[in-house]
Amino acid sequence: MTSWTIANVRPWGAAPVDLTIDGTEITGVRPAGTARPDGESVDGRGLLALPGFVNAHAHVDKSWWGQPWVSYGGEPTTQGRIAHERAERDRYGIPGVDGTVAVLREYLRHGTTATRTHVDVDLGLGLRGIEVVREAADRLDGAIDVEIVAFPQDGVIRRPGVLDLLDRAAQAGATSIGGLDPAGIDRDPVAQLDGLFEIAERRGVGLDIHLHDGGELGAFQYELIIDRTLRAGLQGRVTVSHGFALGELAPDRQRALLDDLGEAGISWATVAPVRTAPLPWRGMAERGIGLGLGTDGIRDLWSPFGDGDLLRIALGFARLHGLRTDEELTAAVELATTKAAPFVHRERHDLVPGARADLVLIDAQNVPDALVRVPPRALVVAGGRVVARDGEVLLNA
Known part of the structure; x- marks a missing residue:
């Protein structure tokens, strides 16, 4: 037509x-x-x-969707999941084009037409995962708009050579590069953030940093990210993914951080997982802090859950945050659609x-x-x- x-x-x-x-x-x-x-x-x-729904935080390279059932194994910690995935991924053909196509088809079936996906970049894979995701998107002839974040799932500073891989990914067309728990995983937040921001500033790409660390440890890293964002002039180009600590802080501490995050133009991506603290989403909206919803991984070596339905993620967000009124419930759907336009570099999505x-x-x-x-x-x-x-x-x- x-x-x-x-x-x-x-x-x-x-x-x-x-x-x-x-x-x-x-x-x-x-x-x-x-x-x-x-x-x-x-x-x-x-x-x-x-x-169309916009999936602002995905991992389409990791799934075993469409394959025989894989039982959950390994230790249920961030470090345990990383180690288990590295040990088992080759057995299940991860990353693989067919598995990635299967996940993207599930997205389309449920109405997701654009996604920002993290793709693993590490010393074992090199940039192969990015090639896999691009081939999978090509097989679907551009039906789903796929943006790639080169993601250092196994850490950055603790794995010499990963910064170089991220730099190469930025040169090869990744729209953003990622980070992972600068304190909790690398144990050197200053070095990780300095390395990531240097690449982002030099290559003109965005940053999307997974941050699971809670409480004041998480808040301390937000302060470091805010400082570097302002110094590098990267306002509007930095995202914190997960960011559980933001919902755990005392109200005064939270408000002060929200003011600083708004000034720095830092956005947030959440998968609204159960048993996490609700985010101050109203305060974020008041300060113009972008908030996007995502599926995270789907049937991968981190978790057996997920089906690619972003409307179900929006429902989880509504339930976690106690939304009840028509206005609030509609706002949850807007987070999964129009409000997510910046996560896939669109001026408008409506x-x-x-x-x-x-x-x-x-x-x-x-x-x-x-x-x-x-x-x-x-x-x-x-x-x-x-x-x-x-x-x-x-x-x-």
Whole structure:
């Protein structure tokens, strides 16, 4: 299809409209029945329409999705999971193109049309994982927009040579480079952050730092990241992933950090895991601190859980944070859609003219109803193409 119309849909539960799509872009939004399509018209049946979901924190290179069941093993700590993965990944063909394609297809089936994915870069793999993810995305012919963060899963400073790999990944087109628990894993937060920020500043890429350390140890590292962000002029280009400590701090300490994070333009990505402290999401929004939702790993050597459904992640966020009102429940879905645009370098991501034609149709009364029931996706459009219908992906790969 080049120019076509998806008729009679309700964007965000509002009055029915006809959406005109030309190539990969939404070009018109008119009251239902008033559009005069030049090409084909698809009946949206009055269904709820949402923008495609944006997965702001993923690990698509790690999954054993589609393979025989893999039982959980190893020690249940960050260091234990790293060691177990390194010991076992080759046995399960991780990273592998077929497994990555399988995960990306699950994303599309559930309506995710863009993802920011961390891809392991270490001394055993080199940059092979990045090559795998790119090949997998190519197999799906660009249906899902994939941005890559080169991720040092096994540490940075404690593994001499990893900084060089991250630098090479930045040269090879990774949009961001990652870090991992500068204190808890490397035991040298100053050295890790100095090395990462030097590459980011020199290569013009973003930074996305996994930070699991809690309490004051986590807060101390936020202060280091804020300081370096301001000194390097990288406002708006640094993300903290997980960042559990932010929800654990005393209110006054938390507010002061939020002020500084807002000044530095540092964003946050969370997977809203159970048994973690709720984030001060309202205070973050007030200060313009970007907050994105992600699936993290899916059926990998870290955890057997996950199915790629970002709407279910938004529901988990709503439950963890005690959201109840229609406004709050809608805000959780916005975090998984429009508000996540900066995580994949989009100026806009919504059902409006000029936006990429990514949308999801759901049989639901309104946005809160869709969130709490997590119904199947009736139709998924990605980049102007129908890629999934009634839970079935229509692409060959």
